[in-house]
Amino acid sequence: MTWSCNPELASRVTQDYVASGPLLFNAIQGFLAAQCLLAPIMFPEPTISDIKKIANTTFDFIIVGAGTAGAVVANRLSEANWSILLLEAGGNPTLGTEIPALYVNNYETKVDWNFRTEPQKYACLNYKDQKCYWPRGKVLGGTSSINGMFYLRGNKQDYDDWSSTTSTDWNYESVLEYFNKSENVVLLNDTMDFDMKYHGLNGYLNAQYNGKIHPLEQVIIDANKELGSLFVKDFNGNTQMGVGIAFTTLKDGKRQSTINTFLKPIKNQHNLHVLPNVYVDKIIFDNNTAKGVHIRTKYGYSKVFATKEIILSAGTINSPVILLNSGMKRRHYDNNDFKREEIILPIGENLQDHIYAPIFYKMKSSDDANTLENIFKAYYQYITEQKGPLSDLSPHRVISFINTTDSNSKTPDIQNHFFVAYPNQSNLVDLFGKHALSSQFLNMFAALNKDHLIITIFVTLLRPKSNGVIETNDIDSSVKIKANYLEDQDDLETLIRGMKHAIKLEKTEAFKKADLTLHWFEIDACAPYDKKSDQFLECIARHLTGTLYHAVGTNKMGSMDDSSSVVDETLKVRFVNKLRVIDASIMPNIVKGNPMAAVIMIAEKGADFIKKDWMK
Numbered sequence: 001m002t003w004s005c006n007p008e009l010a011s012r013v014t015q016d017y018v019a020s021g022p023l024l025f026n027a028i029q030g031f032l033a034a035q036c037l038l039a040p041i042m043f044p045e046p047t048i049s050d051i052k053k054i055a056n057t058t059f060d061f062i063i064v065g066a067g068t069a070g071a072v073v074a075n076r077l078s079e080a081n082w083s084i085l086l087l088e089a090g091g092n093p094t095l096g097t098e099i100p101a102l103y104v105n106n107y108e109t110k111v112d113w114n115f116r117t118e119p120q121k122y123a124c125l126n127y128k129d130q131k132c133y134w135p136r137g138k139v140l141g142g143t144s145s146i147n148g149m150f151y152l153r154g155n156k157q158d159y160d161d162w163s164s165t166t167s168t169d170w171n172y173e174s175v176l177e178y179f180n181k182s183e184n185v186v187l188l189n190d191t192m193d194f195d196m197k198y199h200g201l202n203g204y205l206n207a208q209y210n211g212k213i214h215p216l217e218q219v220i221i222d223a224n225k226e227l228g229s230l231f232v233k234d235f236n237g238n239t240q241m242g243v244g245i246a247f248t249t250l251k252d253g254k255r256q257s258t259i260n261t262f263l264k265p266i267k268n269q270h271n272l273h274v275l276p277n278v279y280v281d282k283i284i285f286d287n288n289t290a291k292g293v294h295i296r297t298k299y300g301y302s303k304v305f306a307t308k309e310i311i312l313s314a315g316t317i318n319s320p321v322i323l324l325n326s327g328m329k330r331r332h333y334d335n336n337d338f339k340r341e342e343i344i345l346p347i348g349e350n351l352q353d354h355i356y357a358p359i360f361y362k363m364k365s366s367d368d369a370n371t372l373e374n375i376f377k378a379y380y381q382y383i384t385e386q387k388g389p390l391s392d393l394s395p396h397r398v399i400s401f402i403n404t405t406d407s408n409s410k411t412p413d414i415q416n417h418f419f420v421a422y423p424n425q426s427n428l429v430d431l432f433g434k435h436a437l438s439s440q441f442l443n444m445f446a447a448l449n450k451d452h453l454i455i456t457i458f459v460t461l462l463r464p465k466s467n468g469v470i471e472t473n474d475i476d477s478s479v480k481i482k483a484n485y486l487e488d489q490d491d492l493e494t495l496i497r498g499m500k501h502a503i504k505l506e507k508t509e510a511f512k513k514a515d516l517t518l519h520w521f522e523i524d525a526c527a528p529y530d531k532k533s534d535q536f537l538e539c540i541a542r543h544l545t546g547t548l549y550h551a552v553g554t555n556k557m558g559s560m561d562d563s564s565s566v567v568d569e570t571l572k573v574r575f576v577n578k579l580r581v582i583d584a585s586i587m588p589n590i591v592k593g594n595p596m597a598a599v600i601m602i603a604e605k606g607a608d609f610i611k612k613d614w615m616k
């Protein structure tokens, strides 16, 4: 048998269903064939002669990382008649990355960098070695190819805050233009009654609003409304405060990563050269000017050069790592009189992330959604029509934003996600297992999930005061992620207020009617505390801490005289020439919402800064 696409099993989805001989074999064949249809090889892996051809050659621009931001920047720069080289450490998307409802199955696969934090002192205490798990996309499209696809833009105030330390270019009114530029609204089961001031219809990125609300989502919405939340139709519109269904980066049942949306349509453009499976070690400088990059492939090491600029879009972890490995030190500078070797910028500092404490609700249920037969039906329907339960994020799309100290505030301090596990789903998406929570916790979760549906509320802290740092290991240059979660007492207090709010849902008519009751898993360390006490909630928050994987901020943007910044307001690395960073790492403060939309906006804006500079 020959395959025109990658014959390696396209995703780990099948590994969850090891029970059934011929049926499974048929399904695997179906998946392999579907990979060609749903996840075709867009950009072939370079051969040895491709690498020889580019070695020591020169392009106008080199972009490092074809991720969420890098793919957008490459698209926009290719609109001018410049030669663009886009280098990506990972390979092509797989079938596993394309099926929306199974995104968690990409964790710990070859499309994941599979990072772990350093052991945490105050958080993730119930995890193996007290290390939190940080998946990140190592694939074309980067993390937009493995993420949860929630499309939210944060709070208006986030950008007004950025602009107060940079320039008016970054205030909400200015960035709105770029959010809209990238967007193409896709409506399902709904009418176009959105305020179009906040949306775009001509962008590359398909952002879908599906107005069909699942009965469980309706219960969650109704319960939140009973606690005073307003129903929000459009979190990206005039206000984000309240509860509703999120926009998602989906279209026709398929993930809309930035590789699928920004690069697939222009993949044959003559001036765009996209090379997957190429790892960039460091930047080559000539005095203070970035000239090229050192690359590593399976064929060995080479160099490649850029006449105009090098753009780092390797993400919050790897962009600072590349800068550090290129000889740029991580320390505050104290004067403007230096050689490049003496440039000392706060690279890797200002690491911010969204962490959550889980609150669990259970509902007795004999729902058989996860029988083998139903699972195969779902796969069959997905592969043949891209429809059915695998084609959408329902019933997990409800989001709520609250302010725990001022119910009239326009800015939230807590965001809630509601993750539904149908009975026996712990086998299907072993989310907590992949995070390496203790076997005690995993066993309790699986036992309860046998005959109960479980809703986990991810009570998420939106603006942490505890900041971390990315460092590199002196011996082998590997990364050390010092997340420092929950070091600041204020963070803990906000989280506890959020948990108390989530606990109140138990008393709502909507939850009572649905027979949803609060459930506490017994964690040994928390056993001494009364379950109604703050000490107990603190113990849960510290032991079962999770991350929504939103780390940002490690190459902070600021004005030229801001010693805490790494890049200036046009995203140029300070004190060096021809080098910019364009990705999640430049955020001065984490946005109050899931950050992908903001990263895409940053990329759109960054590409315009470059065009302005070079088209003069």
Ligand SMILES: Cc1cc2nc3c(=O)[nH]c(=O)nc-3n(C[C@H](O)[C@H](O)[C@H](O)COP(=O)(O)OP(=O)(O)OC[C@H]3O[C@@H](n4cnc5c(N)ncnc54)[C@H](O)[C@@H]3O)c2cc1C
Residues within 6 Å of the ligand: 064, 065, 066, 067, 068, 069, 070, 087, 088, 089, 090, 134, 135, 136, 137, 138, 139, 140, 141, 142, 143, 144, 146, 147, 148, 149, 150, 151, 152, 278, 279, 280, 281, 313, 314, 315, 316, 318, 319, 322, 548, 549, 550, 551, 583, 584, 585, 593, 594, 595, 596, 597, 599
């Ligand atoms: C599991 C998960 C779920 C998430 N869910 C959501 C969500 O639902 N909504 C949302 O808004 N946000 C979500 N996020 C966060 C969001 O996806 C990220 O913040 C965003 O995608 C980061 O974009 P980026 O361009 O900075 O980095 P990335 O998209 O990670 O891109 C970096 C790219 O650089 C490549 N690269 C790195 N180092 C090198 C090197 N040395 N050489 C060559 N290439 C290199 C990487 O392989 C990658 O392709 C989620 C994140 C994760 C991990």
